[in-house]
Amino acid sequence: MSKESNEQTRYGRGISDRTDRRTVLQTIGAGAAVTSIAGCLGGGGSGDTIKIGHIMAVETDNGLGSERSAQLAVDQLNENGGILDQDVELVTADSAGQPSEAHSAVTEMVSRENIQMLVGTIVSEVALSLVDIASENDLPFMITGAASPRIFAENHAQNYDQYKSIFRPGPVNSIKQAEYLAEYGQYLSEEHGWDTMAVVSEDAAWTQDITDITAGLLEDSGIDVSVNERVALDTNDWTPILDQVESSGAQAMIGALSHIPITGMTASWSRNEYPFSVDGVMIAAQSPQFWSDTDGTAEYLSTATAAADGFADITPKTSEVMDAYQAEYDSRPTTPTFVGFITHDAITLYAEAVERAGTANHQEDIDAIVEELQATDFQGSFGQIQFQGEGDEYPNDVYPGESAGDEYAPFTVTQWQTAEEGDGIGGTDGTKRCVWPESYQNGDHQPPSWM
Numbered sequence: 497m498s499k500e501s502n503e504q505t506r507y508g509r510g511i512s513d514r515t516d517r518r519t520v521l522q523t524i525g526a527g528a529a530v531t532s533i534a535g536c537l538g539g540g541g542s543g544d545t546i547k548i549g550h551i552m553a554v555e556t557d558n559g560l561g562s563e564r565s566a567q568l569a570v571d572q573l574n575e576n577g578g579i580l581d582q583d584v585e586l587v588t589a590d591s592a593g594q595p596s597e598a599h600s601a602v603t604e605m606v607s608r609e610n611i612q613m614l615v616g617t618i619v620s621e622v623a624l625s626l627v628d629i630a631s632e633n634d635l636p637f638m639i640t641g642a643a644s645p646r647i648f649a650e651n652h653a654q655n656y657d658q659y660k661s662i663f664r665p666g667p668v669n670s671i672k673q674a675e676y677l678a679e680y681g682q683y684l685s686e687e688h689g690w691d692t693m694a695v696v697s698e699d700a701a702w703t704q705d706i707t708d709i710t711a712g713l714l715e716d717s718g719i720d721v722s723v724n725e726r727v728a729l730d731t732n733d734w735t736p737i738l739d740q741v742e743s744s745g746a747q748a749m750i751g752a753l754s755h756i757p758i759t760g761m762t763a764s765w766s767r768n769e770y771p772f773s774v775d776g777v778m779i780a781a782q783s784p785q786f787w788s789d790t791d792g793t794a795e796y797l798s799t800a801t802a803a804a805d806g807f808a809d810i811t812p813k814t815s816e817v818m819d820a821y822q823a824e825y826d827s828r829p830t831t832p833t834f835v836g837f838i839t840h841d842a843i844t845l846y847a848e849a850v851e852r853a854g855t856a857n858h859q860e861d862i863d864a865i866v867e868e869l870q871a872t873d874f875q876g877s878f879g880q881i882q883f884q885g886e887g888d889e890y891p892n893d894v895y896p897g898e899s900a901g902d903e904y905a906p907f908t909v910t911q912w913q914t915a916e917e918g919d920g921i922g923g924t925d926g927t928k929r930c931v932w933p934e935s936y937q938n939g940d941h942q943p944p945s946w947m
Contacts, residue, residue: 546579546856548843549611550588551598551626552641552835557783558618561833562640563588564825565817566615569843572820579847580856587611593618593755595625602626606633612856613638615842618754618779618835620644620701627651630662634862636869637662638842641835643702645669645890652891660866661858663892665845665881666838667802668905670705676900676907677706677750677776677800678713683932684775685719688943690747694723694772696737697752706752706777714750722746727756734761738770747947751776759789766793769946775909776800784831787912787926796944798911798931803837803878805910808930808938810879811903813841817877830922834878841876848874879906901933908936 550566552559570586578584587609589601598617605611606629614630617623618641627647630637639647639662648669651659667673681693695711697703703726711721722744727737738761741749749772751758758780765774778799780786787794803810806818817840821832832840849868855861870892874881880903882895897904908930915927929939 544582546582546584546613546850547587547609547611548584548846549602549605549609549614549616550586550839551591551602551605551614551616551622552588552618553593554588554590555592556618557785557829558641558779558833558835559590561829561831561836562616562618562839565821565832565836565840566843568817568821568824569840573843573847579850580854582856584847591617591619591622593622595619595622598622599625599629602629606635611635612858613843613846615839615846616640616835617642620647623647624701627659627662631659634661634858636846636858636862636865638839638846639664640666640838640842643667643670643673645671645705645893646701648890648893652886653889656886656891660886660892661862663869663883664894665842665876665883666878666894666905667834668896668907669890669893670702671709672896673752673777673800673907674706674709675713677710677752678717679900680775680800680909680932681710681714681719681748681750682717684748684773684941685717687941688747691718692720692722692744692746693748693750694725694741694744694746695721695750695752696723696725696727696741696776698731698754698756699726699728700755702754703752710750723749729755731756732760734764737761738765738768741772742770746772748773748775751778753777754779759786762790762797763793765797766790766795766944769944771944771947773943773947774798781912782834782910783829784833784921784928785828787921787924792925794912794926795914796912796942798909798941800907800909802834802908803832804908804930804936805834805928806831806837807910807928808908808936810906810908810936811875811877813875813877837877841874841878841881845869845872845874845876845881848872880904899933901935906933906936908933911939911941913939913942 552562570584591598613636615638620642623642711724775798781799850856853864853868894905900907909932910928911931931941
């Protein structure tokens with residue numbers, strides 16, 4: 497049975513019926529306080545507790561996996577003496593993926609709870625809405641999902657001193673993701689002899705670089721890009737798009753889809769046996785329950801992710817976080833999800849930096865904290881984490897390796913495949929295998945059986 501923590505406060509829309517928390521005493525609507533036992537005892541801003549804020553759309557698998565992973569990291573810190581011999585408490589909020597709601601919740605965290613650090617957000621528009629409140633309060637903010645390079649190019653690169661407290665330990669920004677997706681397309685071409693591909697991206701901030709860069713790099717490598725399409729965020733009928741990709745002669749569709757539900761698209765692609773593979777960044781497919789969600793039609797679909805979603809040992813810490821999470825939580829999502837791994841790493845590396853700085857007082861000692869964060873060389877569960885310097889193109893962004901398979905913030909791709917008997921996820925026939933890059937591969941990429 498899962499062990500539960502009693503050190504968590506939730507702001508926002510209330511507790512999800514999928515989260516395993518028993519400490520909530522009161523919920524009063526969106527943006528209102530949810531008071532924890534620790535808060536009633538005077539822990540909020542009293543100086544004897546270090547409070548970490550977490551902001552994410554917690555009704556999604558990635559959001560809830562991140563929240564749980566944050567709690568796991570906090571619990572582990574407390575089991576080892578806390579931070580600077582102080583207890584650590586998690587204060588968490590549901591952003592609902594909306595900038596205004598996230599801003600309201602974080603304002604409450606800062607003013608009422610006196611959080612000393614903020615972590616989270618998978619939506620780039622949400623991250624962009626929070627950089628000012630973080631910078632105005634010299635609040636360390638660890639972005640652990642949103643990939644837009646604008647966060648750093650439009651802030652740190654223009655006025656580093658103002659935005660110095662904001663870091664992204666992962667994933668790599670969408671410009672690097674665009675380059676890595678082109679490398680992955682080249683791998684598919686070499687592996688299967690495919691010479692025509694389509695690029696399909698949702699119309700969101702984080703995908704613009706994929707539209708602008710990936711197709712050109714594929715063509716530079718000799719691959720014909722027959723479609724380079726952006727689709728509306730409210731798309732629910734995928735037939736015209738799938739038909740367009742098929743008629744174009746593409747053998748692979750490289751997608752960049754995060755906000756759009758893709759369960760229906762996946763089922764339509766599989767059941768109608770469209771003669772091309774589906775690969776790319778498919779956020780919903782990162783969920784360990786995606787096989788069940790799609791009644792097994794997810795077989796052969798691939799998605800880029802962090803830490804290979806825990807299904808390959810990227811570092812020795814990958815399995816440590818995976819095992820600890822699964823010992824703690826047995827309900828959906830049954831793995832940390834890609835954001836969860838990065839969130840766990842972010843809290844742990846922040847704790848180490850604060851210990852080195854000798855202070856968590858960001859209001860008075862932010863320069864000391866930033867200096868130690870800048871000095872980070874941390875082996876996390878999803879790779880080695882260092883940050884780009886003040887004079888680099890994207891200051892405080894995670895340092896990307898020379899290639900997707902480097903030890904620094906690696907870019908891994910997993911594919912849904914049929915599991916060996918009795919070895920499927922959650923009693924299903926499906927499992928995930930890391931198919932790229934070669935340095936982390938534990939399975940071969942399989943083209944759809946009907947191709």
